[in-house]
Amino acid sequence: MSEEEDLELLALQRQLDDAFQTTRPRPAFEDELWLRMQARRPIMTRLREGVAGLVGGIWEAPALPSGAIAIALIVLLGAGIFTLGRLHPGGAGSATSGLSNQDGAGKNFGPNVSPEYGPLPVPAFGTAPGPPQALDRQAVFQGPVTLTWTGHLDVSAASLPVFRYQEPAQSDADRFAASLGARPSTEAVQGGLGLYAGKDFTLVVIGTVAQPAREPSFNLSELKSISSPSADPLALATAYLSARHLMPTWPYQTEVQTTAGTVRVRFLRSFDVPSQGQVALVDGAGNRYGIEVDIATGGRGAFETGPLPMSLASAGYPIITPDQAVRSALASSAPPNGSPSYPAVRLTTAEIVYTLVWAGDHSFYEPAFLFSGTFTYQGTAYVKRVLVPAVDPSLLTH
Amino acid sequence: MLADRPPFEDLYRDYLGRIYAYVRAQVSSSADAEDITAQVFMNAYQAYGRFEARNTSPVAWLFRIARNATTDHFRAHGRRERLRRTIEHQPLAFDDPSRMAEERLQYRALLDHVARLPERQRDSIALRHSGLTFEEVGVLMSCTEDAAKMLYHRGLKALRYSVHKEGE
Numbered sequence: 001m002s003e004e005e006d007l008e009l010l011a012l013q014r015q016l017d018d019a020f021q022t023t024r025p026r027p028a029f030e031d032e033l034w035l036r037m038q039a040r041r042p043i044m045t046r047l048r049e050g051v052a053g054l055v056g057g058i059w060e061a062p063a064l065p066s067g068a069i070a071i072a073l074i075v076l077l078g079a080g081i082f083t084l085g086r087l088h089p090g091g092a093g094s095a096t097s098g099l100s101n102q103d104g105a106g107k108n109f110g111p112n113v114s115p116e117y118g119p120l121p122v123p124a125f126g127t128a129p130g131p132p133q134a135l136d137r138q139a140v141f142q143g144p145v146t147l148t149w150t151g152h153l154d155v156s157a158a159s160l161p162v163f164r165y166q167e168p169a170q171s172d173a174d175r176f177a178a179s180l181g182a183r184p185s186t187e188a189v190q191g192g193l194g195l196y197a198g199k200d201f202t203l204v205v206i207g208t209v210a211q212p213a214r215e216p217s218f219n220l221s222e223l224k225s226i227s228s229p230s231a232d233p234l235a236l237a238t239a240y241l242s243a244r245h246l247m248p249t250w251p252y253q254t255e256v257q258t259t260a261g262t263v264r265v266r267f268l269r270s271f272d273v274p275s276q277g278q279v280a281l282v283d284g285a286g287n288r289y290g291i292e293v294d295i296a297t298g299g300r301g302a303f304e305t306g307p308l309p310m311s312l313a314s315a316g317y318p319i320i321t322p323d324q325a326v327r328s329a330l331a332s333s334a335p336p337n338g339s340p341s342y343p344a345v346r347l348t349t350a351e352i353v354y355t356l357v358w359a360g361d362h363s364f365y366e367p368a369f370l371f372s373g374t375f376t377y378q379g380t381a382y383v384k385r386v387l388v389p390a391v392d393p394s395l396l397t398h
Numbered sequence: 399m400l401a402d403r404p405p406f407e408d409l410y411r412d413y414l415g416r417i418y419a420y421v422r423a424q425v426s427s428s429a430d431a432e433d434i435t436a437q438v439f440m441n442a443y444q445a446y447g448r449f450e451a452r453n454t455s456p457v458a459w460l461f462r463i464a465r466n467a468t469t470d471h472f473r474a475h476g477r478r479e480r481l482r483r484t485i486e487h488q489p490l491a492f493d494d495p496s497r498m499a500e501e502r503l504q505y506r507a508l509l510d511h512v513a514r515l516p517e518r519q520r521d522s523i524a525l526r527h528s529g530l531t532f533e534e535v536g537v538l539m540s541c542t543e544d545a546a547k548m549l550y551h552r553g554l555k556a557l558r559y560s561v562h563k564e565g566e
Contacts, residue, residue, distance in 0.1 A: 005558075012558055019508050020527040023419040025432060030414055033436050037443050143404040211415075 006296050010262065011221040011303050014294070018219070022209050116315045117164055119397040123357045123366055124211055125284045125387040140285060141375075141382035144334035145345045149371070153322040153350040157275050160352070160390060161314040163365040168216050168308060170194055173205035176218070176308060180244060205308060210358040212284050216308040220244070233258070237265035237293040240302060249309060251278045252290055267291040269307070271354050271365065279367070282353045286370050286385035312365070319390040325350070325369040329386040345384045347373040352390065366391055403451045406443060409460060414439065417464050420528045423509045424468055424520060434471050438464045458534050461525060465538060511560045519553030526550050 173193035174184060182198035193216070196203040204219045222240075233256050241247045251270040256263065269290035270278035280288050291306030320328070329350075334342045353370045357363060367390035374383050389396060417438055422431040442463050449459055512523055518539065525535045526546075536546035 008558055009554055012554060012561070015508055016512075016523065016527045019506075020416075020419045020423065020524075023422050023506075023509065024415045025418045025428070025435065029418075029432055029435075033414070033439060034410065036436065037440060143408065 007221070007303075010294060010296055014219065014303050014305065018206075021212070022214075024211065114315050115162075115317045115395050117162065117364070119395055120162060120317070120364055120366060120391055121357050121359045122396050123284070123355050123368060123387070123389055124213065125286075125355070125368075139380060139382050141343070141345075141377065141384045143343075145343045145375075145384055147330050147333035147373075147384075147386070148344070148346050149326050149330060150346045151348045151350055151371075153326060153369070155276075155319075155322050155325075155352060157319065159316045159318045160276070160367040161273060162317045162367070162391065163271065163312040163314045163354070164362055165215075165310045165312050167208055167361045167363065168193065168205075168310065173308070176205060177203055180220075180246075208356075208358055208363050213356040213358045213363075214283075215356050215363065216310065217305060218308055220246075220304045222302040222304070233263040233265050233295060236295060237267075237302075240293065240295075241267075241291070241304070244304075246291070246304070246306070248291055248306075250290075253288075263295045265293045265295070267293075267306070273352075276352055280351070280353050281365065282355055282368075282370060282387075284355065284387070286353075286372070286387055317367075317395055318392040319367060320388075320392055322350075322369075325388050325390070326371075328388045329369065329371045332386055343375060343377045343382075345373045345375045347371040347384070347386065349373070353387075355387065403449065404456060406446045409442070409446075409456055410439060413457065413460055416528050417460060420461065420464055420524050421468055423512050423524045425471065426513070430471065434464075434467050438467050441467070454537070455534070458530070458538060461528065461530065461534075462538055465521065465525075508561070511557055511564070514560060515553055515556055518549055519556055522546055522549040523553045523557065 170193050177184070177194060177196040177198075180196075180198060180201075180203065182196035182201070182203045185195040185197050185202075193205040193207050194203075196205070200222065202221045205216070206214075206218070207216050208214065234254055238247070248267050248269065251272055252267040253270070255266040255268060257266070258264075266288075267290045268288040269281040271281065273279045281290065282288050291304065294303040296302065329347060350369055350371045353368050354365045355368050357366050369388040369390055371386040371388070372383055374381060376382070414435070418431055418435045421434045421438070422428065425431050425434065438460070442460055445463075449456065454462075512520055514520075515523065521539060522535055525538060526532065530538070532546045532550070533543045535550070536543040539546060539549070541549070
């Protein structure tokens with residue numbers, strides 16, 4: 001197989017990754033189908049589950065006079081049945097641990113808070129937009145677990161910046177392409193802002209993807225061999241990006257992953273945040289991301305993908321306390337009355353991160369708490385992650 | 399509930415999009431993809447109580463149902479359409495613009511090329527890029543892991559040829 005064929009197949013695989021990751025049903029479909037499924041369940045099953053949920057709730061409730069329990073039973077039974085009709089796992093957002101609005105009440109927000117963007121959309125956690133065969137991705141456990149917290153979370157900040165960008169238009173994509181020396185192609189790209197061709201490379205620019213959330217990005221396929229005096233992949237990728245004027249303008253950490261035929265160099269994005277230092281950007285599953293450069297073996301071309309350079313505005317928002325974050329993380333634990341065979345996971349680390357939240361003609365990078373713990377289950381090592389929105393719930397739209 | 403059998407709500411939330419994408423890569427309209435995806439989850443929901451995790455993973459089980467449902471769809475409706483599309487070598491008819499906007503379909507044309515591949519090549523590509531390992535693809539397609547890899551790479555080359563040919 002020729003070098004060019006190798007490269008084309010590599011590029012095609014990345015395009016397929018993107019195609020499968022971004023093809024999703026219309027937003028209302030998930031709710032509609034879930035309701036249809038619920039409606040088909042036998043009425044006695046729904047009733048039985050409603051009563052079981054009610055009894056579980058009563059066990060956790062404070063002691064009440066028996067007369068009050070009888071009244072509560074009737075009222076809640078009705079509420080339980082009504083709720084069943086509307087029961088929904090909550091889409092990707094149900095992986096989000098939440099706090100009630102009351103949890104943030106009375107908080108001292110500090111002097112730099114100016115939540116000028118108004119209520120923010122709630123992040124949708126639990127899904128990752130990255131390619132399914134991302135190299136060396138840790139095995140993330142998605143099933144139910146019982147959680148405990150044994151770490152130490154020390155965040156003294158009472159507010160953090162929320163970053164916002166305006167959705168780019170085709171003219172923005174054209175300008176970006178022109179800065180790389182590429183011109184618009186005559187072919188249209190479905191769902192994208194533009195397809196461009198330059199000397200020895202092609203470029204695709206895509207707008208924000210709503211879910212799994214992904215900021216405006218570019219995919220660049222280098223059609224010629226790239227070379228460097230150094231055999232070090234990081235040096236090769238850095239030289240390549242510098243030559244294209246595509247080195248990140250934001251803080252980053254690097255990571256090199258190697259498999260047969262490909263070396264992937266990742267420039268993992270962070271945000272400079274006053275009082276916090278560099279704070280990592282993660283996707284909805286807690287994976288870090290940024291610019292990725294795939295280099296075919298021997299430098300026989302490259303494929304690069306990363307966020308479109310954009311200017312960000314910021315505004316300070318009050319955040320929940322570490323104690324509230326821990327409580328919220330543990331709230332996503334499996335019910336204590338559940339099967340004793342749920343894996344027990346100790347969350348041992350937590351950090352502030354940023355996640356992208358789509359919001360139409362503008363989108364946000366919002367702070368979140370990322371809790372992690374590793375454990376072994378049936379001989380396999382897993383990591384369990386829990387993301388908790390950091391912005392005070394009273395400033396999140398529900 | 400067994401520990402290795404997550405609540406159905408989790409499966410639904412985590413895999414609805416991926417199953418839809420897998421189906422959508424093979425059928426000609428988002429309406430058909432929704433119908434088949436709905437059938438997949440209806441069937442899965444009813445059968446989940448009998449699912450035994452020691453035989454297969456919930457994900458592989460879900461994709462098996464999706465694969466069967468897609469095959470049933472073609473048996474019932476799609477054979478003639480696929481044949482016509484192959485002979486005429488025409489792109490699939492796009493849905494109405496509002497639905498296109500709702501789906502925010504990216505690389506729709508590429509998936510149309512995937513849909514025109516021979517069945518087993520198409521299946522190996524769609525399963526692999528839906529996140530399954532080659533071992534899982536092999537189990538679903540009743541072949542070895544190596545055979546699944548071979549099918550996939552043949553499919554990839556056929557796809558590249560198809561894309562090039564249309565660009566000429």
